[in-house]
Amino acid sequence: MSFGFFSSLGLAYEWRTPNFQISIKAAEKGAELFQLNRHTTWIVSLLPIEKQAGEVLDFTFDARMPQHNHGMVTKAKVIKISRLEYRVEGVRFHMPGNWLLQFLIKDKTGTTRIETPLNIDNK
Amino acid sequence: MISKKLSLTLFLWILIVLGMVGIRRYIMIPKEQARLLRDAMGNKPLADNELRKLAQFFVFQDPELTPRDRELAHWGRKLFFETGLSKNGKISCATCHKPELSFTDGKTTAQGLTQRDRNTPTIINSFSSFWFYWDGRTDSLAAQSLNPIEDEGEQGLTRSELAFWILNNSRSDYENLFGPFPKILEKALPFKARPLRERPQFSDGVVRNTMVSADNPKLLSEIGSNELTLSPQQIRQFRQKLRNQSPQKGDVLSVNYWRMNREQRFELDRVFSNVGLAFEAFEKGIVARDSAFDQFIRRWMQSSNPDPRVHFSEKFNFSEFLGFQIFLGKGACHVCHSGPYFKDNQFHNIGLPQSQAPFDLGRSLGVLTVKKDRFNCQGIFLKDSSRQKSESCRDLNFLDSETPEAIGSFKTPTLRNVAETAPYMRDGRLKTLREVLEHYNKMETHSGVGFREETLKPLNLSEHEIAALEDFLRSLSSRVEDLNL
Numbered sequence: 056m057s058f059g060f061f062s063s064l065g066l067a068y069e070w071r072t073p074n075f076q077i078s079i080k081a082a083e084k085g086a087e088l089f090q091l092n093r094h095t096t097w098i099v100s101l102l103p104i105e106k107q108a109g110e111v112l113d114f115t116f117d118a119r120m121p122q123h124n125h126g127m128v129t130k131a132k133v134i135k136i137s138r139l140e141y142r143v144e145g146v147r148f149h150m151p152g153n154w155l156l157q158f159l160i161k162d163k164t165g166t167t168r169i170e171t172p173l174n175i176d177n178k
Numbered sequence: 179m180i181s182k183k184l185s186l187t188l189f190l191w192i193l194i195v196l197g198m199v200g201i202r203r204y205i206m207i208p209k210e211q212a213r214l215l216r217d218a219m220g221n222k223p224l225a226d227n228e229l230r231k232l233a234q235f236f237v238f239q240d241p242e243l244t245p246r247d248r249e250l251a252h253w254g255r256k257l258f259f260e261t262g263l264s265k266n267g268k269i270s271c272a273t274c275h276k277p278e279l280s281f282t283d284g285k286t287t288a289q290g291l292t293q294r295d296r297n298t299p300t301i302i303n304s305f306s307s308f309w310f311y312w313d314g315r316t317d318s319l320a321a322q323s324l325n326p327i328e329d330e331g332e333q334g335l336t337r338s339e340l341a342f343w344i345l346n347n348s349r350s351d352y353e354n355l356f357g358p359f360p361k362i363l364e365k366a367l368p369f370k371a372r373p374l375r376e377r378p379q380f381s382d383g384v385v386r387n388t389m390v391s392a393d394n395p396k397l398l399s400e401i402g403s404n405e406l407t408l409s410p411q412q413i414r415q416f417r418q419k420l421r422n423q424s425p426q427k428g429d430v431l432s433v434n435y436w437r438m439n440r441e442q443r444f445e446l447d448r449v450f451s452n453v454g455l456a457f458e459a460f461e462k463g464i465v466a467r468d469s470a471f472d473q474f475i476r477r478w479m480q481s482s483n484p485d486p487r488v489h490f491s492e493k494f495n496f497s498e499f500l501g502f503q504i505f506l507g508k509g510a511c512h513v514c515h516s517g518p519y520f521k522d523n524q525f526h527n528i529g530l531p532q533s534q535a536p537f538d539l540g541r542s543l544g545v546l547t548v549k550k551d552r553f554n555c556q557g558i559f560l561k562d563s564s565r566q567k568s569e570s571c572r573d574l575n576f577l578d579s580e581t582p583e584a585i586g587s588f589k590t591p592t593l594r595n596v597a598e599t600a601p602y603m604r605d606g607r608l609k610t611l612r613e614v615l616e617h618y619n620k621m622e623t624h625s626g627v628g629f630r631e632e633t634l635k636p637l638n639l640s641e642h643e644i645a646a647l648e649d650f651l652r653s654l655s656s657r658v659e660d661l662n663l
Contacts (some may be wrong), residue, residue, distance in 0.1 A: 094572040124632035125583035128524065129576035145576030147569070149524055150513070 058109055072167055075111075075160060076102040082142065091175050094129075097143040098136075106158060113161035114141050118154050118173075148175045179598045194270035224507075227484040232506055233475055239469040241305035245663055247459040251662035253351045253463045254460030257453065262343055263327055265334035271457070274298045275443040280658055281464065286606035290332035295421075295538070300599050303592060305462040305600050308523040308570035312588045312604045313544030317570050318356045320560050321612040323457035324450060328372050336431055337450050338371040344449065356452050360445035367446070371434035377422045378546035380539070383580045388420070388539060388627045391585060422543055423537040440503065447552070451559035463662035468597045469652040470494040471502070494653050501632055501650025504643055507620075511647075513633065520593035520654065523570075527587045528634060530603060532626030538604070539627060541587040544580040586628025611651055625632060 068088060069078040081088050082096035089095075101111050116133055119126040129145045136142045148154055158169040224232070257263065258271045274288045275281040281301045288294040296312050305312070308321035326332040327340060334344075337584075341363055346353050353359055380388075386408055408416075417423050435443065470493035477489040487500055505511045516522045525541040532538065552559050555571035565571055578584065588604045602608045608617060621636040639647065 063487055090285065092569060122633050124629050126581070128581075128583075129573055130578035130581065145572075147573065147576075150522070152513075 061118050070171070071104065072160070072169055074104055074162065074164065074167060076100075076104055077158065077160075077169070078102070089148065089173060089175060092147065092149055095146045097146060098142055099141045099158075101139055101141070103139075103162075110138065111160055111162055113159070116143050116146075118142045118146070118148065119157065120152060120154055121151065122153060123150070129150045148173075149177050224503075226486055229486065229503070229506075230478060230484050233502075234479055235516075236471075236475055236518050237479065238372075238472055240467070241462050241465065241661065243459075245462055247462060248662050250355060250456045250459035251311070251463055251549055253348070253355060254458070255660075255662070256348070256351070257456060257462055262347065263333055263335055263340065267605045269333050274326075274332075277534055277658060280466065280598040282599045284600065290326070290329070290334075291334045292331040294331055296604055297601065299591060300595065302464055302466045303519050303594055304464070306519045306523075308568065309522075309525075309544070309548075309589060311544065313538075313540045313542075313547070314525060314565050314589055315544040315547035316551060317548055317554050317568075317574065318454075318458065318560060318565060319461050320451065320454035320458035321551060323461070324454045325375075326554060327453075328375070337435070337446055338367050338369060340453065341367060341446060341449050352449075352452070355456070356489050361451065362442055363445050363449065365440075366442065366481055368438065370431050371438065371446075372431050373435045374426065374432040376550060377424075377426050378422060378543070378550055380417065380420065380542065381547070381580055382410070382413050384539070384542050384585065385417050385420070387580065387582050388537070388542075388585055389416050391582065391628050412466075419537055421538045423536070447559060448580070451553055454553065454560065460660075462663060463660050464658060466656045466658050468659075469594070469656035470498070471650070472656065474498075474653075492582035497646045497649040498561040498653040499650075500643070500646040501648070503652075504639065504647050505650055506622070508639065508643070509529070509637055509647060510633070514590045515593050521590045522598075523590070525584065525587035525589050527583070527585070527630050529621065529630030530607070530640045532586075537627055539585050540604070541584040542579045545577045545584055549574060549577060582629055584628075586626065593651060593654055595655050595658070597655045611648050612644070615639075615647055619644060636658040 069076060071077070078100040079088060079097050080100075080124075082098050086095060087093070088097065099114070099116070101114065103109065103150060114133060114135075116131055117126060118131075120121045127147055129147050130150050131146050132144045134142045134144065154173045154175055155168075156171045156173055158171075160169070207426055236404060258275075261268050261273075263270060269290055274290065275284045275298065282300045283289070285298065287296055288298040304319055307319075308314075308317065309315045310319065312326075316325065320445055321628040327335050328337060345359060345364065349359060389408060389412070422568045435446075438446065440444065470491060474486075474489055474491065474494040480482075481489060483489075487496075488495070490499065505515075514522050514524070514526055525544075527540075549553055551557065554574065555561055555565040555568065556574060596602075597611060600610060602611070602614050608614050618634075619637045619639050
């Protein structure tokens with residue numbers, strides 16, 4: 056899956072899980088979502104699709120490079136800013152290559168783990 | 179009505195065209211480059227024009243030097259070679275950073291007032307660095323240059339002795355650059371005073387992760403356990419084997435510092451940080467940028483002929499070019515030694531065993547130290563808008579010393595003038611370039627602590643390919659210039 060086209064246009068990226076529709080957009084106007092070696096702050100929206108999903112109890116984010124056996128050099132901070140929105144600060148993809156975005160969403164039905172591959176171009 | 183429709187259509191077309199230009203600029207080029215990199219790493223032979231696209235990312239960019247930088251650099255240069263800035267009057271910055279050795283010392287590990295445990299890195303092209311020292315414990319050249327002056331194993335001068343030295347030897351230089359020397363210091367300055375540099379303590383989590391990852395059964399048997407679950411006592415015992423974790427006591431020099439009043443301390447720190455600014459301006463101008471490789475790249479980029487062979491010279495020929503191809507391709511060296519300065523400003527665990535205790539955790543210690551550094555980009559003395567906007571400064575709020583990837587990771591050194599800066603690795607354990615290439619070719623070692631990056635596999639290069647790669651690395655050498663002159 057490549058995010059480059061959408062993120063470079065400054066658009067949010069969205070996808071659906073059984074319980075939630077997840078949307079990521081850059082907090083700074085016009086900033087690219089996924090870029091090499093640049094700090095980015097995301098606004099992540101979690102919209103419940105199924106009624107039973109209910110309120111998000113916890114949300115965490117991490118990104119790893121499985122081929123390199125390491126993750127980001129920064130530890131992203133996740134701050135709840137509203138019932139359905141989180142601010143993720145300190146996201147920096149410090150190397151080009153294949154990354155794996157990892158989201159954990161905890162609600163009353165359990166914990167959903169979402170992993171999404173992302174290629175960061177060398178530019 | 180028609181004219182409205184027409185103008186709307188025209189407006190939409192303009193938007194589409196502008197959009198396409200934008201897409202081409204921001205999407206197509208990086209994707210193309212990424213494809214080329216992937217192909218090169220997958221050993222797919224690249225056509226000449228494709229290689230040329232990759233090579234353009236190795237074109238050297240000069241530092242931005244302002245008139246103020248040049249003024250500061252003039253004093254910074256004097257200080258850099260000044261042996262009076264040491265306890266025994268014999269050591270200057272140039273003792274370890276010798277211009278004739280590309281600003282290194284040729285020694286296994288640095289020798290100041292005492293023998294140090296890390297190899298002296300070069301300062302050439304350091305304007306392009308985000309972090310300094312092997313573990314990145316400072317975030318600017320200014321902050322970095324202050325450490326050796328006060329380090330008891332390097333120059334061993336106290337902060338107040340430095341102020342006295344300026345008053346007695348270089349007062350006019352100082353005042354021309356920074357205004358009047360603080361009167362409050364002239365009246366009452368203890369002869370020897372400096373704050374104790376706090377040794378940050380690893381959290382139990384770091385110590386535990388280190389123990390778990392320590393690829394040294396003997397070490398584990400010493401503390402009587404090879405279990406993953408560790409008691410507080412075991413963690414305490416292991417902590418003593420780690421660098422910079424021994425107990426620290428205050429001394430008379432720090433007592434003298436804290437006896438000064440707040441304003442005196444502030445002014446003394448201000449003078450100290452101003453010295454750092456002078457060093458920084460001087461070191462920013464030290465570059466190595468006109469190697470045989472650079473000359474080849476310039477010829478190749480500027481020509482309409484993509485055939486590299488047309489642009490070869492006596493010093494950059496078939497072997498060097500083959501080495502460059504291996505560097506980009508089979509060797510994948512550029513993954514870390516990337517861009518025109520041949521470094522990525524990041525930290526990696528390359529699997530070198532720890533030679534002996536105390537074990538050096540590298541970036542883990544660097545993260546803890548830079549966050550506490552009074553002279554970091556967020557401190558009151560060296561903060562300015564350009565520093566605070568830098569990616570490394572933004573990193574400070576999010577750096578994590580506990581992360582396993584920081585343990586045993588060290589900064590990627592530049593490969594510029596690498597043939598002139600032997601010996602190699604953080605502790606100077608490898609004497610020649612050939613030994614370094616043999617290390618990566620076989621990768622027979624395992625990390626003493628932390629986890630070696632998975633992408634580091636034995637290169638399995640032939641003797642011929644190793645020789646070509648070595649030739650390429652030698653082609654990166656050039657005369658060192660001082661752009662502030």
